[in-house]
Amino acid sequence: ATGDGIGSLLQTLDRVVASSPPVPDLGRPRLWVDRVFTIAGAGTVVTGTLAGGSFDGGAEVEVAPDRRRARIRKIQSHKREVGGVAPGNRVALNLAGLERQGARRGDAIVQPARWQPTRGFDGSIRVVGPERLAQMSHSPRGSWRASGAAPSLGLGAKGSHLLYVGSAEVPVRVRLYGPDSLEPGEAGFAHLGLRDPLPIGRGDRFVVRDAGRILTLAGGEVLDPGAHPARRDDVSRLRLLERLSGAAPEAALTALVEAAGSIEALEATRRAGHHNGNLPPGVVPLGRMLASDGHVRGLGDALHRALRRHHGEHPLDRGLSREAARGAVGIGAEEFDALVAMDAGVADEGRLVRLATHHVDLAPEQKRARDAVISAIEAAGFSPPVTKDLRADPALLRSLAESGELVKVSDFYLTSRQAQEARRRVRAHLEAAGPATVAVIRDLLGTSRKYAVPLCEWLDGTGATRRQGDSRVLGPTP
Numbered sequence: 001a002t003g004d005g006i007g008s009l010l011q012t013l014d015r016v017v018a019s020s021p022p023v024p025d026l027g028r029p030r031l032w033v034d035r036v037f038t039i040a041g042a043g044t045v046v047t048g049t050l051a052g053g054s055f056d057g058g059a060e061v062e063v064a065p066d067r068r069r070a071r072i073r074k075i076q077s078h079k080r081e082v083g084g085v086a087p088g089n090r091v092a093l094n095l096a097g098l099e100r101q102g103a104r105r106g107d108a109i110v111q112p113a114r115w116q117p118t119r120g121f122d123g124s125i126r127v128v129g130p131e132r133l134a135q136m137s138h139s140p141r142g143s144w145r146a147s148g149a150a151p152s153l154g155l156g157a158k159g160s161h162l163l164y165v166g167s168a169e170v171p172v173r174v175r176l177y178g179p180d181s182l183e184p185g186e187a188g189f190a191h192l193g194l195r196d197p198l199p200i201g202r203g204d205r206f207v208v209r210d211a212g213r214i215l216t217l218a219g220g221e222v223l224d225p226g227a228h229p230a231r232r233d234d235v236s237r238l239r240l241l242e243r244l245s246g247a248a249p250e251a252a253l254t255a256l257v258e259a260a261g262s263i264e265a266l267e268a269t270r271r272a273g274h275h276n277g278n279l280p281p282g283v284v285p286l287g288r289m290l291a292s293d294g295h296v297r298g299l300g301d302a303l304h305r306a307l308r309r310h311h312g313e314h315p316l317d318r319g320l321s322r323e324a325a326r327g328a329v330g331i332g333a334e335e336f337d338a339l340v341a342m343d344a345g346v347a348d349e350g351r352l353v354r355l356a357t358h359h360v361d362l363a364p365e366q367k368r369a370r371d372a373v374i375s376a377i378e379a380a381g382f383s384p385p386v387t388k389d390l391r392a393d394p395a396l397l398r399s400l401a402e403s404g405e406l407v408k409v410s411d412f413y414l415t416s417r418q419a420q421e422a423r424r425r426v427r428a429h430l431e432a433a434g435p436a437t438v439a440v441i442r443d444l445l446g447t448s449r450k451y452a453v454p455l456c457e458w459l460d461g462t463g464a465t466r467r468q469g470d471s472r473v474l475g476p477t478p
Contacts, residue, residue, distance in 0.1 A: 023088030026275050029053030030064075030199060031091060031109040032166030038100050043073070046103050047092045048167065052201070053111070055093065056084040063098065064108045064199040065117035070098035106168035108199045116270055117197035122189065122227035122237070123206065124245050125174075125220035127155045129185035155218050156181030160211040163192060165204055165222075171195040174208060175229055177238055182218070189241040190220075191229040200225045202244075202252065202273035221245075224256070226271040249274035253290075257283050261298075262291035262335070284342075287334030300343050302329045307346070307355045316366070316395040318402035319347070319354030352402065360399055369396055374405065377415055382422065382447040382455065386412045410454035422455060423464045427474060435471035 031048040038044055059072050074094040077085045085091050163172035173193040182188050204222040223244040230237040243255040253272035257263055268290050282293050306328035310320040326336040340348050347356045373392050377384040400406040407419040429436060429444055442452035459465040463477030
């Protein structure tokens with residue numbers, strides 16, 4: 001009360017601040033709200049300590065967890081109005097578009113879409129030790145102090161608990177991994193399920209208190225802010241949490257990806273607290289996902305097995321349909337495209353994929369059958385035999401269509417030369433004479449209506465023509 005030593009204390013604090021490293025700007029600002037009030041003529045003001053990133057005047061922000069939007073009208077830090085503020089500072093934000101009741105203590109002001117509120121997380125946790133317990137027994141706030149008997153302060157699944165993180169206070173359910181309970185001074189891992197969602201990030205510190213006796217039971221650190229609860233004896237979850245404990249963001253990302261095999265990229269980076277855009281060794285981008293090297297190798301092996309099997313069973317097929325190949329691997333379209341693109345052993349032919357070493361080699365009798373089919377179609381002009389009348393092996397016809405030697409129109413085929421000639425004749429006529437009916441195109445190709453109608457529909461499908469009422473006009477594709 002005398003004020004002795006205040007000057008020395010202030011000097012010491014100045015030295016500590018001067019020697020401390022700057023607070024990192026991770027591009028994910030978050031301000032836990034500790035006060036909300038209104039100023040006449042200005043509107044709603046929230047205060048708190050800014051971390052994780054910077055705020056600038058005029059920026060759009062979001063009140064988490066309810067996602068209400070607002071705009072920063074003015075910023076004040078240390079009693080001065082500023083245009084922007086860096087992390088590590090006490091801040092007052094004057095927010096436009098937000099009513100007084102639109103924010104409360106325990107909310108957080110964040111950039112839109114940069115934080116995902118969660119209802120549960122995995123963390124490391126340590127129960128208050130005996131030495132702290134002795135100090136608490138003399139605290140005037142201890143509700144049990146007058147009885148003279150210290151309570152049992154072990155931590156287990158039973159009991160009513162409150163979680164404190166940032167400026168938030170929320171009821172929490174503690175589910176320990178491993179033992180049924182932790183005694184004073186013991187540490188472990190737990191899943192903490194929240195009654196209300198909070199914008200929590202990896203590395204956040206928290207406190208657990210007994211809700212009935214208002215006593216501090218334990219403290220801990222958030223290790224995985226997006227974790228779902230697992231079984232208490234889940235060995236793989238315990239191993240993951242051991243890897244996450246004390247890990248740098250890059251190592252945490254690797255651990256999460258390896259544990260999952262593949263995981264949505266945005267989710268993984270959020271959970272790991274990894275926001276610099278650089279991927280650590282062993283983590284591979286796969287479409288919208290991140291995958292481990294081992295997982296990608298497994299997917300590649302599955303794709304190669306499916307292709308080898310198909311090539312063996314259908315040697316005349318140029319390749320396996322993209323959808324069938326993707327189904328054999330069991331991943332999404334975007335991820336499959338990325339997998340094929342990175343695999344030099346797989347040839348991508350659009351609708352089909354094949355092993356790069358696979359080529360269709362016709363036996364002598366198959367070559368003779370191919371020549372007979374092409375001759376029969378060419379000889380008939382634009383009125384070729386329908387497929388069943390060709391009496392050809394369906395696999396051979398499919399192979400010739402895949403190689404481009406034949407073009408399937410409807411229930412009949414044209415040769416590649418015929419298909420190009422039909423396009424040339426029709427487009428030349430349309431350029432010279434304008435719109436043409438089916439009857440005109442029929443006569444132009446020297447065929448019957450039976451063939452002219454599907455030929456017109458095929459030409460529409462290729463973009464060579466476009467239907468306009470009962471006529472065809474030039475399409476967008478030459």
